[in-house]
Amino acid sequence: MARSILITGGNRGIGHATALAFADAGHKVAVTYRSGEAPADLVERGCLAVRCDVTELEQIELAFKVTEEAHGPVEVLVANAGITRDGLLMRMPEEDFAAVLETNLFGAYRVAKRAARSMLRAKYGRIVLISSAVALRGEAGQTNYAASKAGLIGFGRSLAREIGSRGITVNVVAPGLTATDMSAALDEARTTAILEQVPLGRIGRPEEIASAVAFLASDAAAYITGAVLPVDGGISMGH
Secondary structure (H helix, E strand, O other), X not given: OOOEEEEOOOOOHHHXXXXXXXXXXXXXXXXXXXXXXXXXXXXXXXXXXXXXXXXXXXXXXXXXXHHHHHHOOOOEEEEOOOOOOOOXXXXXXXXXXXXXXXXXXXXXXXXXXXXXXXXXXXXXXEEEEEOOHHHHHOOOOOHHHHXXXXXXXXXXXXXXXXXXXXXXXXXXXXXXXXXXXXXXXXXXXXXXXXXXXXXXOOOEOHHHHHHHHHHHXXXXXXXXXXXXXXXXXXXXXXX
């Protein structure tokens, strides 16, 4: 059955790979993007691309309105939009700490709240929040990012308890180092140091994260909610 799916930050990296996976499976997919151009390969597949900054409530409302008019009420939400502003805590401006939480955590809160409105009426829904292995194990120079991604776990599990009785699941995927523009910004020495801690010894592929998201959004995962699924090559095991 084709579902109406909305993915925030779907123009690149994990969000883009997730959009491709859903589109290729025959679903009605909409993605948001904050800058640049709409992804041509997604548009070619019939996906809807909507410019939206998840820090702006008015833009979120418009994105949902456009999606609903084209595809019907959102049945699957993937809250993926995120940013980094890395730096050691003692040198981190407060605005850098706040900006990361505003996008990564508050943005997810805004879109999940909006999506839940129609999901509650339908008594069906899938919400998948994209966290990070950093939320589980920490990372020097990423106190803001780790805080925002750890916040998603508490937020998601609490929301799962709130709305589970209405047939809505809420789960969290925690990727490890993945081949995206964000990881490409790391210098070679830092990438090597991280990979030395990964039991599988390699960087993850966006498609591997997308597969986990697609599973949690599927009927096969109907009895899974409040879960945190690491897709990280084993780097966060034990946390």
